[in-house]
Amino acid sequence: MSVLTLVRHAQASLFADNYDELSPLGRKQARLLGEFWARRQIDFDEVYCGPRARQRQTAEIAGCACTQAGRAWPEPVVLAELDEYDLGSLLRNLAPDLSRQDAAFAASLENFRRDENGPGRARSFWKMFEALTTHWATTACPVAEVEGYPDFRDRVERGLRLVMAKPGSGRRVAVFTSGGVIGSSVRLALAAPDRTAMEVNWRVRNCSLTEFIFTTGRFSLDSFNALPHLEDPVLWTYW
DSSP, X not given: OEEEEEEEOOOOOTTSSOSSSOOXXXXXXXXXXXXXXXXXXXXXXXXXXXXXXXHHHHHHHHXXXXXXTTOOOOOOEEOGGGOOOOHHHIIIIIHHHHHHHOHHHHHHHHHHHHHTXXXXXXXXXXXXXXXXXXXXXXXXXXXXXXXXXXXXXXXXXXXXXXHHTSSOSSOEEEEEEOHHHHHHHHHHHHXXXXXXXXXXXXXXXXXXXXXXXXXXXXXXXXXXXXOTTOOXXXXXXXX
């Protein structure tokens, strides 16, 4: 059997001008992950990552820590299929459409806009965005500018199958991606409803490890959201 380890990117820069950039804490999380793998003598046959900067940076920093400790680190392969759903597009294009249909969501969106520069902005953002992504994953999406959840789900599955279809047995593969991809991968392994993917998505911590066992015709969840490299809970984050 082979092992597929999905790594959620380390902490990005929420509410900064450019979200798609690791924060100083995120860089520390990624470095600690690479150092943990090196100490445990965990080497990978292949490494993949999504195209976002936060995904590639996490792979680069973790890999650098491994090589500095004398461990091998394959050159990461970028796969577009492992990209996250487009957060900006959901906010720009789907949120206004949902606000017109759902008064509770409209109020939640207004609360976020009111708190956008205040101390409660993170809480109001997560409340609003959880409702938005749940709607996106469970309702037909007629907005042309938005990738529908079925298309996203199928894209993720296609990426996973590209990775798993490579020849060889007993492979150890690392994939650096984002919470939505991990949620959809767990949903696939459990044959669960689409809503489950979003419920899982919101629990995935930055730089956490979710592992699957795979062979031809088998894709099984082995562990979820583990942080053996981040012993201090102060380092546990969600964006």
